[in-house]
Amino acid sequence: MKHLARRNFLQVFGSSTALSILVGSGLLKPGMALAVEFNRSAFEAKTAADALRLIGAAGAESSPDILIKAPEIAENGAVVPIEVTSRIPGTTRLSVLVDKNPYPLALQFNFAAGATPTFQAKLKMAETSRLRVVASAAGRHYTLFREVKVTVGGCGE
Amino acid sequence: MSDPIKLRATVKDSTGEVRVLMPHPMESGLRRAPSGQLIPARHITSVVLSLNGRPVIEGALGSAVSANPLFAFQLEGVKAGDQLAVAWRDNTGQRGNAEAVFSAA
Numbered sequence A: 001m002k003h004l005a006r007r008n009f010l011q012v013f014g015s016s017t018a019l020s021i022l023v024g025s026g027l028l029k030p031g032m033a034l035a036v037e038f039n040r041s042a043f044e045a046k047t048a049a050d051a052l053r054l055i056g057a058a059g060a061e062s063s064p065d066i067l068i069k070a071p072e073i074a075e076n077g078a079v080v081p082i083e084v085t086s087r088i089p090g091t092t093r094l095s096v097l098v099d100k101n102p103y104p105l106a107l108q109f110n111f112a113a114g115a116t117p118t119f120q121a122k123l124k125m126a127e128t129s130r131l132r133v134v135a136s137a138a139g140r141h142y143t144l145f146r147e148v149k150v151t152v153g154g155c156g157e
Numbered sequence B: 001m002s003d004p005i006k007l008r009a010t011v012k013d014s015t016g017e018v019r020v021l022m023p024h025p026m027e028s029g030l031r032r033a034p035s036g037q038l039i040p041a042r043h044i045t046s047v048v049l050s051l052n053g054r055p056v057i058e059g060a061l062g063s064a065v066s067a068n069p070l071f072a073f074q075l076e077g078v079k080a081g082d083q084l085a086v087a088w089r090d091n092t093g094q095r096g097n098a099e100a101v102f103s104a105a
Helices: A002-025 A048-054
Strands: A066-069 A073-076 A080-086 A091-098 A105-111 A115-123 A129-137 A140-152 B006-012 B015-021 B044-051 B054-061 B070-076 B083-090 B095-101
Touching (some): A048 A129, A066 A129, A066 A140, A080 A091, A080 A140, B015 B044, B044 B070, B054 B070
Parallel strands (some): A073 A140
Antiparallel strands (some): A066 A080, A080 A115, B006 B015, B015 B070, B044 B054, B083 B095
């Protein structure tokens, strides 16, 4: 247990170091309103449950106001097109997880005023899996998932 | 030096549509070369989209984003002539950026 706690501390420390490098590089300026630093520990989590916990969304409640467009059957797991939209008022962040990928957390986007909480992206999927979206609004988290069947996986081989 | 970013910014009735293609291998670190050696992870970790110098969308990406990431976004309150900028950074410290001007759709 002690060992685990220390590991978590190191991971947190590691991600803040990465952030300070970003700040130092001028890509992220201090005081920028958005703060979606690369959450290394969450992106390196190997289960969806761990990733959800690490992005603070373990208790997300199901919401019909999240829209996910994704193919029912993806022929090529290396390129699975998705479109995600949140109709939850005040949505500031959308996160996407592919439950059965080696690293389930795929991406996170933060939206400032003027940006509509919607995006299109293309993801790799190792195998048939739940595609899970978490929308964050005013400190609360909402979720919706969709099952995507994958014919040829797109991660390892 | 990677290929240049392709950035398209069009505006219709004050709604801006953005499409961005960032040439990048997005190596997961899980694939093996024919020699059997693991190909080291190399993927974009952060993306910032700015409108007239103000960051409006910020992304954190994992290696599950497909190679040559292609994204589409929507911005409100945009007019033709507004400046759009995109910048990325990967886990090896490499960076890329591009700018475009919104034009009427």
